[in-house]
Amino acid sequence: MSPTQSPMFSGMGQAVRIATDLLASLIVGGVLGWLVDTYLLSSGPWGIVVGLMFGLAAGVRNAYRAAQRWGPDDTKL
Amino acid sequence: MDDPLHPFELHALIPLSLFGLDISINKAVLTMWVVVAVVVGLLWRAGSQAGLVPTKLQSLAELLIDFIRGIIHDTMGKDGMRFFPLISTLFLFILFSNLLGLIPGSYTVTSQIIVTGVFAVGVYVLSLVVGFKLHGAKFFGILVPPGTPGWLLPLMVPIELISQLARPISLAVRLFANMTAGHVILGVLFGLAISGGLLIGWLPFSFTIALYGLEVGIAFIQAYIFTILTCVYMGDAMHLH
Numbered sequence: 001m002s003p004t005q006s007p008m009f010s011g012m013g014q015a016v017r018i019a020t021d022l023l024a025s026l027i028v029g030g031v032l033g034w035l036v037d038t039y040l041l042s043s044g045p046w047g048i049v050v051g052l053m054f055g056l057a058a059g060v061r062n063a064y065r066a067a068q069r070w071g072p073d074d075t076k077l
Numbered sequence: 078m079d080d081p082l083h084p085f086e087l088h089a090l091i092p093l094s095l096f097g098l099d100i101s102i103n104k105a106v107l108t109m110w111v112v113v114a115v116v117v118g119l120l121w122r123a124g125s126q127a128g129l130v131p132t133k134l135q136s137l138a139e140l141l142i143d144f145i146r147g148i149i150h151d152t153m154g155k156d157g158m159r160f161f162p163l164i165s166t167l168f169l170f171i172l173f174s175n176l177l178g179l180i181p182g183s184y185t186v187t188s189q190i191i192v193t194g195v196f197a198v199g200v201y202v203l204s205l206v207v208g209f210k211l212h213g214a215k216f217f218g219i220l221v222p223p224g225t226p227g228w229l230l231p232l233m234v235p236i237e238l239i240s241q242l243a244r245p246i247s248l249a250v251r252l253f254a255n256m257t258a259g260h261v262i263l264g265v266l267f268g269l270a271i272s273g274g275l276l277i278g279w280l281p282f283s284f285t286i287a288l289y290g291l292e293v294g295i296a297f298i299q300a301y302i303f304t305i306l307t308c309v310y311m312g313d314a315m316h317l318h
Contacts (some may be wrong), residue, residue, distance in 0.1 A: 014110035014252065016302055024247030029239045 022059040029055015108184040152308035168304040175296030188256040197249035208314030
């Protein structure tokens with residue numbers, strides 16, 4: 001059995017991975033929005049609002065993709 | 078009781094500076110040397126007495142190498158074996174620094190975000206270099222998921238850009254946070270056991286032992302996660318979609 005399919009590793013791996021991916025995308029989105037706000041456009045809070053939304057979308061998309069990749073019946077790898 | 082983050086502070090043992098850069102030798106640097114020495118020593122010993130009937134050490138080394146090869150084959154395919162030296166070095170270094178850090182009194186190098194950050198950013202930049210070298214300007218297509226209709230592009234490109242930028246950050250923070258948090262919890266519980274005395278101290282002490290076992294598992298899992306995500310990112314760069 002290959003290591004990526006062994007139940008303990010892939011289960012724990014998936015769980016640990018998705019949580020931080022969600023958070024990191026949210027942070028990156030927020031920081032990018034804040035940078036646009038402060039240094040580029042001085043556009044008030046709107047950069048950070050839009051940035052956080054994009055970050056959330058990116059995080060959910062990452063989590064979705066990770067789940068798709070390591071799903072039980074998937075052979076995409 | 079000490080501040081639980083106290084063990085993570087670094088102080089220069091041998092102050093050195095090179096052109097104004099602080100390159101002092103501290104506990105973390107020394108521990109990294111020890112980790113490298115242990116890994117090299119173990120593999121050297123395992124390889125030097127290699128035979129058709131493997132010794133215990135040799136079969137352990139073969140198991141590890143086979144494990145890494147499995148990861149690479151699963152994520153990058155056969156041509157990913159080009160990166161085998163890099164991936165195996167990364168895996169063995171992280172695994173052994175996690176494990177050696179669990180010896181009481183030693184230091185966990187991977188609990189410093191600068192160490193994990195350099196690994197993560199280095200690996201990510203390398204994957205970008207590989208991608209641009211293989212695909213040229215077409216590599217920007219990684220920002221467009223396959224099958225995206227044209228009118229969605231202004232929405233999808235920022236999302237993909239953010240998820241790309243989040244990769245090195247989540248890679249670095251995951252390893253750093255897991256190792257630091259685990260050691261802080263162990264330290265706090267053991268401190269409770271010491272200050273609790275015999276009457277009640279056995280309770281946090283037994284938790285310390287249970288969590289120590291968990292930490293050994295986490296040391297393996299985090300090394301594995303770091304390695305497999307490195308492979309996944311490399312694979313994404315090599316096989317565009």
